[in-house]
Amino acid sequence: MLQGYLVTLLVKLATMAAVASILARSNRFKAMLMRETRTLGERLELAIWLSVVFGASVATRVAGHSTYNGADLGLEGAFLAGILAGYVTGLVSGVLISLPALYPGGESLTLPLLAGVGVLGGVVRDLAPDPEEIWRFSPYFDLNIWRFFKDTRHYLRTAFHLLLFAAILVAEFLRQILAQSNLGHETAMVNVFRLNPEGVDHPLTWVALYLTTVFAVAIPLKIWNNTRNERKLEEQQRLLVEARLAALTSQINPHFLFNTLNSVSSLIRTDPDQARLMVVKLSKVLRRLLRKHENFNTLREELSFIEDYLSIELVRFGDKLRFEQDVAADTLDMLLPSMILQPLVENSIKHGISGKVEGGTIRIRTRRSGSRLCLLVEDDGVGIPEEKLATVLDHGIGVSNVHERLKVLFGNDYRMWIDSHPGQGTHIRIEVPELETNLAAVS
Helix, strand or coil: CHHHHHHHHHHHHHHHHHHHHHHHCCHHHHHHHHCCCCCHHHHHHHHHHHHHHHHHHHHHHHHCCCCCHHHCCHHHHHHHHHHHHCHHHHHHHHHHHHHHHHCCCCCCCHHHHHHHHHHHHHHHHHCCCCCHHHHCCCCCHHHHHHHHHHCHHHHHHHHHHHHHHHHHHHHHHHHHHHHHCCCCCCCCCCCCCCCCCCCCCCCHHHHHHHHHHHHHHHHHHHHHHHHHHHHHHHHHHHHHHHHHHHHHHHHHHHHHHHHHHHHHHHHHCCCHHHHHHHHHHHHHHHHHHHHCCCCEEEHHHHHHHHHHHHHHHHHHHHHHEEEEEEECHHHCCCEEECCCCHHHHHHHHHHHHCCCCCCEEEEEEEEEECCEEEEEEEECCCCCCHHHHCCHHHCCCHHHHHHHHHHHHHCCCCEEEEEEECCCEEEEEEEEECCCHHHHHHC
């Protein structure tokens, strides 16, 4: 008898852990857990989620005719609904969860019991000094008592945890009391289902029963809190990536502007007309920069920006600078990080073409390789000395900035390498995965 009773309690805890884990797999449910303030509609939606799952546990017990008593999590589900989202969610969940118990057995007091327990959970939630304290609840009451007297700075926190512990015990006590009253019905009639150690005289069986109820509430709170923490870490990581990208982009834009203004200043005295033309072209480029706030653009947009930028440089270099494109048509609408080509083209001009008396040519080639976009920026300039080639990805603003942005965006799922020979020119190759438009918009 005792062994079967304890097995039933363990089955109850295992069932609760399984139910909580299954719910934690739903993105919609996880999104609801992240909210501490909810609209009425969101509270009702959460009530429906919890009612379906915990109502099914009650239905399983009822349909099994006492075979699956450990599956019944109705009381704990109603209390969790209240503690997570307040009175409305607790009340609605309690009513809905109790419905399977009303038919066909006629457990008439189940509805008011679970509705009341749901409201009790809402009352306890309102008494929390901080909603986060709900997620920190520990079922080890001895530790909470020790903290209450030891850490006087946070006595409200530990007092709330003790209150939550006591509220769960009260809920189970109410179930036991109501289950013992028949309110005039025949003895065989069951008003409220309960797990009780009938036929076992040891007092520790009652302790096991009440602690099982406490742990059945604490287990989903711990599982869902881990889920919340994972989501928070993901959100923080996303914000960190956005901040790093914003910092890198803000580094590129002043760098580009500074170099262009230097070009304008060099023409003001020697060729004022050309200087004015360059300012007009610069304003067009800057307008494009100010309009763009996305982390990704299509290759078509990036090439259009490169043409605007080179129109400025052509004013300064004239026939010494030539530009060629070999762009595969099926790559034009592929996405790539914004402002990824301009720093490479600028590097080719500044360090490759400008140092060559006769000037040179810059070429951009693109192709699709399976589900990846391959880019090549090459020039026939003076090249990079061998002693600098090994560290070029980590120094300067242009190439190192591009390399860092690719690392932030793609992790290890990209390739960037530089091949250069003094007097022959430099080739910079980039390979990135194909991106969906909706994913880029999220980024």
